[in-house]
Amino acid sequence: MKLNPGGHSGLNGFFMMYMSKWKRVAVVLLLIWIAVTYFVISPLRLNKGDERQDTEFIRLKRLSCLQRIEKKGRNFTDKKTALEHSSLKMHEITCDGNTDETADFQERLKAVSLQLESLKQQHSNLITQIKKSSGLNVNLNDIETSAFLHNGGGPSEEYENLRRRVYSNTKEIWYFVNHELTKLIHDDVQSEKLQAILDQMADRKRSLLSDQQKLQELDGYHEWRRTEAANVSDLVQRRLKYLQNPPDCRDARKVICNLNKGCGFGCQLHHIVYCLIFAYATERTLILNSKGWRYNNKGWEYVFHPISDSCTTAYEDKVVQWPASYDAKVVSLPFIDSITQKPKFLPLAIPSDLAHRIVRFNGDPSSWWIGQMLKYILKPKTAMQKAINDTIAKMNFKNPIVGVHIRRTDKVGTEAAFHHIDEYMLQVKDYYEQLELTQVVDKRRVYLATDDANVLEDARNKYPQYEFLGDPSIAKTAATHRRYTPLSLTGLLVDLHLLARTDYLVCTFSSQVGRVAYEMMQTNRADASDSFYSLDDIYYFGGQNAHDRRAVLPHAARAPHEISVQVGDLIGIAGNHWNGFGRGTNKRTNTNGLVPWYKTADHLVLYSFPEYKNVPQHPDTRQKDL
Ligand SMILES: Nc1nc2c(ncn2[C@@H]2O[C@H](COP(=O)(O)OP(=O)(O)OP(=O)(O)O)[C@@H](O)[C@H]2O)c(=O)[nH]1
Ligand SMILES: [Mg+2]
Numbered sequence: 001m002k003l004n005p006g007g008h009s010g011l012n013g014f015f016m017m018y019m020s021k022w023k024r025v026a027v028v029l030l031l032i033w034i035a036v037t038y039f040v041i042s043p044l045r046l047n048k049g050d051e052r053q054d055t056e057f058i059r060l061k062r063l064s065c066l067q068r069i070e071k072k073g074r075n076f077t078d079k080k081t082a083l084e085h086s087s088l089k090m091h092e093i094t095c096d097g098n099t100d101e102t103a104d105f106q107e108r109l110k111a112v113s114l115q116l117e118s119l120k121q122q123h124s125n126l127i128t129q130i131k132k133s134s135g136l137n138v139n140l141n142d143i144e145t146s147a148f149l150h151n152g153g154g155p156s157e158e159y160e161n162l163r164r165r166v167y168s169n170t171k172e173i174w175y176f177v178n179h180e181l182t183k184l185i186h187d188d189v190q191s192e193k194l195q196a197i198l199d200q201m202a203d204r205k206r207s208l209l210s211d212q213q214k215l216q217e218l219d220g221y222h223e224w225r226r227t228e229a230a231n232v233s234d235l236v237q238r239r240l241k242y243l244q245n246p247p248d249c250r251d252a253r254k255v256i257c258n259l260n261k262g263c264g265f266g267c268q269l270h271h272i273v274y275c276l277i278f279a280y281a282t283e284r285t286l287i288l289n290s291k292g293w294r295y296n297n298k299g300w301e302y303v304f305h306p307i308s309d310s311c312t313t314a315y316e317d318k319v320v321q322w323p324a325s326y327d328a329k330v331v332s333l334p335f336i337d338s339i340t341q342k343p344k345f346l347p348l349a350i351p352s353d354l355a356h357r358i359v360r361f362n363g364d365p366s367s368w369w370i371g372q373m374l375k376y377i378l379k380p381k382t383a384m385q386k387a388i389n390d391t392i393a394k395m396n397f398k399n400p401i402v403g404v405h406i407r408r409t410d411k412v413g414t415e416a417a418f419h420h421i422d423e424y425m426l427q428v429k430d431y432y433e434q435l436e437l438t439q440v441v442d443k444r445r446v447y448l449a450t451d452d453a454n455v456l457e458d459a460r461n462k463y464p465q466y467e468f469l470g471d472p473s474i475a476k477t478a479a480t481h482r483r484y485t486p487l488s489l490t491g492l493l494v495d496l497h498l499l500a501r502t503d504y505l506v507c508t509f510s511s512q513v514g515r516v517a518y519e520m521m522q523t524n525r526a527d528a529s530d531s532f533y534s535l536d537d538i539y540y541f542g543g544q545n546a547h548d549r550r551a552v553l554p555h556a557a558r559a560p561h562e563i564s565v566q567v568g569d570l571i572g573i574a575g576n577h578w579n580g581f582g583r584g585t586n587k588r589t590n591t592n593g594l595v596p597w598y599k600t601a602d603h604l605v606l607y608s609f610p611e612y613k614n615v616p617q618h619p620d621t622r623q624k625d626l
Contacts, residue, residue, distance in 0.1 A: 154224040157359055161601075164363045167212045167530060169598040174205040176580025206434040213530075214438065225361040229526035231618075232357050233372060238619060239612040240276070240376045244285055249311035252285045255322075256314060256332040259290040259300060264483070265492055266512025268295075270542055273373040274336045274346065276307070281345040283610050284331065285311050294484040303489065305379040336543030344607055347541035351609035363529030364522070365604060367515075367539055371522035378520075380493065391494045395469050400435060401445040402428045403502030405495075407511040408452035410480050416510040419535050421459050427506045427533040428466070435503075443467050447502055449495035449513075451478035469498075500524055509534035512542070538576050547573050549584065549600035563593035571600060 155163075181198045185191040216222070246252035257275030261268055272288065279286035288307055290300035306312055320328040323341065333339075336346070348366035350358060358365040380388060404424050412418045432444050448456055448470040456470045474491030482488055496513070499505060500520035505528075507514035518539065521528040540547065551565040563586050565571065571584040581594040 154228060154360055155219070155221045157356065160360050160363075163212070163216065164529070165601065167209065170205065170208050170212065172580055172596075172598040174201065175578050175597075177201055179579035202430070202433075206430070206437060210434050210437045225526040228357065229361045232354060232361075233375070233523065234619065235615070235617065236354070236369075236372045237376055239615045240280065240373075242612060242615045243280060243283065244308040245310045246285050249285070249313075250315060252311060253283065253328075254287050254311075254314050254317075254330045255279050255282065255284040256287045256289060256319060256330060258332070259288060259293050261335055262294070264512065265295060265489065266516045267542070269374065269377070269516055270512060271335065272307075272377050273370055273541075274543065275333055276373045276377065277345065277347065278333060278343070281343065281607070281609050282326075282331075287312060287314050287330075295489045296486050303381060303384050303486070304377070305381055307377060339543070342543075342545055344545065344605075345609060347544045348547055349545065349605040349607040351611075352606035353609070353611045355604070355606045359604070362522070362527045364527075364539065366541070367519050367529070368522045370541060371519040374516065374519050375523045384490065384493070387490045388494050388497060391471065391474075391490070392498065395471070395498075396467075397447065397469060397498060397501070398445065399503055400432075400439075400441060401447055401469070401502045402431055403447045403449070403499040403505045403507075403517065404428065405499055405505070405507035405511065405514045405517060406448065406450040406452065406455050407508055407513060408450065408455065409478075411451075411511060416508055416536060419508060421455065421462060423535055424506045425459075425463055425466075427535075428504075431504045431506075431533075445469060447498050449499055449517075450475050451480075451483075453479065496520060503531065505532040507532065507534060509537040509539055515539065515541075538573070545605070548587070548603040549573050549582070550603045551595075551599055552601045553599040555595060555599050557593070561593050563589070563591045563595055565595055565599065570603060571595060 178198065178201070181194050181201075185194045185198070255275065255278055257272060259268060259272070261271045275288070276286055278284075286307060288300055293299055296303050300306070301312075314330045317330045319330045319332050322331050322333050322339070324331045347370060350365045350369045355365065358368060362368045406419070406421070406424060407416065408418075428444070428446055432441060435441060444466045446459075446466050446468050448459055448468050450456065450470075453472050453475040456468060456472050456475060459466075460468050471491070471494070474495060476482070477485065477488040477491045492513070496517055497520070499507075499517035501524060502521075505514075505517055505521060507517065509515055509518070514534070518528065518532050521531060525531075548570045551567055551569040551571065554567055555562075555565045557564045562581075563571075563584075565586055566588070569589075570587045572587055574583040574585075576582040576597055577594070580596060580598075582597045582600070583592070583594055585592040586595075
């Protein structure tokens with residue numbers, strides 16, 4: 001726009017006056033818009049983290065926020081009307097002038113006015129959303145998630161549950177058909193024909209599962225899941241750090257955990273996990289006693305960073321055995337297997353204040369929660385980390401890669417059945433065939449960890465088309481007579497770290513090593529709940545409270561070994577038979593038998609753990625706004 005150097009007289013004078021007025025109006029509008037945006041965003045931020053706590057407080061906060069927004073909205077409308085009025089006046093004044101500048105100016109005013117109209121619309125949509133979430137007319141769960149879809153609000157719980165359910169039930173169909181047809185093949189009933197049908201079914205299943213995985217990557221929430229998982233994990237880690245580093249150690253209430261459990265490293269790790277969950281639930285600082293530890297005589301702190309930087313002793317305070325009163329200053333814990341009156345916060349329970357966040361990015365929140373404890377506990381010291389890194393550097397570890405854990409020696413025949421290498425490789429093959437539907441796989445790599453030194457060579461001879469990574473010397477140190485040594489521990493840590501970094505894990509969940517690898521995998525990505533295959537048990541935590549599934553579809557028993565269920569029944573679960581059925585006890589009818597797995601859904605136990613309000617929700621610059 002040209003300026004008149006001679007002053008503000010005539011048409012241009014009017015024009016300048018209205019220009020500066022227009023600018024003032026624009027600045028005012030901009031400020032109002034910033035204020036409106038701020039007030040609109042505030043309740044939505046609350047919505048994500050804290051919504052299910054202090055509902056009344058939040059409701060009041062939202063109400064007052066809403067009132068402010070509505071007031072701003074009225075101002076906003078007034079300003080808009082004033083602007084339109086000015087525009088009209090401007091038009092009246094300049095209609096005879098007919099200059100290019102006037103037309104240009106009117107065009108701009110029109111554009112601003114249109115923009116205002118659209119902002120007004122957005123503003124009123126947001127008010128509707130907040131009204132709904134404030135509990136004025138609907139439940140919090142009824143907020144239309146579509147309004148947040150592209151604002152980084154993440155998917156709804158219902159969407160995530162349904163998506164995972166379709167995936168899991170696709171596999172269940174396959175388990176059923178595979179099992180039934182394989183039986184017929186073994187009975188020699190037209191076995192070739194049946195095998196051909198089975199092969200075709202397998203192809204179709206892989207295609208379906210592969211498409212569903214793509215859906216998860218393309219639905220627009222991929223980044224949200226990753227960020228939210230990192231944020232919640234970060235929050236848990238900070239809470240644990242806070243708990244473990246009280247301002248006055250001498251004064252702090254404590255719980256003592258003795259690492260003298262006579263079992264393997266996986267079992268001992270889970271023992272510490274149980275102690276740490278106990279500490280978190282009772283707001284006591286955990287003191288780990290590990291002198292004379294069987295993997296390293298000098299103790300845990302010689303290999304790993306201590307679980308507290310500032311509080312590692314109970315001083316001379318009196319130690320009371322659990323169960324003890326809240327006021328008891330120092331409490332010593334029994335092993336989980338011998339605890340009387342199991343507290344409700346033991347696995348597989350998860351904290352209710354985080355539950356609604358976790359279920360939106362992870363399909364198996366219980367193992368995710370346990371993984372978080374491991375993440376806090378397992379921090380190798382420099383020398384150990386170097387030994388791990390050096391061993392890893394010698395291997396050609398590249399993705400894609402499948403991890404296979406084969407537990408033999410003392411386990412087989414006593415606590416678990418023998419599983420042939422072919423059983424593991426069948427799942428590895430299936431994984432790669434599915435992956436190859438969407439990408440070129442240069443080499444089918446397998447990281448093989450085992451406590452039986454012969455297994456690696458066997459596998460290499462039997463499956464030359466696969467590249468097996470693994471160190472036979474590690475397996476040798478895992479043999480029962482050499483197991484409880486520092487060297488064996490280094491080997492095991494290498495195995496665990498690498499198994500947890502694979503894309504898919506094939507193992508037996510009857511082994512604690514297999515379960516630890518999966519739990520660690522859960523900390524390496526937003527959701528590893530579909531990235532494993534267990535040849536035997538479903539996931540569990542030794543000494544856990546009851547694990548139930550809830551019937552979501554009715555079932556009338558069709559055979560004597562089946563049980564009937566009604567929608568809503570709780571079924572205490574013993575296991576999945578991987579043939580379409582699982583075994584359990586219907587808690588309503590007290591009958592035990594098989595039930596179609598797809599007619600049930602996992603029953604997640606929530607427990608009101610302390611919420612550690614002193615630990616901020618959003619700590620540092622790593623935190624991304626969602
Ligand atoms: N390096 C290495 N060591 C292993 C492997 N599998 C088992 N081990 C050793 O064997 C021990 C097994 O004991 P636990 O960790 O209690 O696990 P588990 O015996 O499989 O399970 P539970 O009997 O239920 O306790 C491990 O701690 C290791 O020392 C493996 O793949 N690699
Ligand atoms: Mg064992």
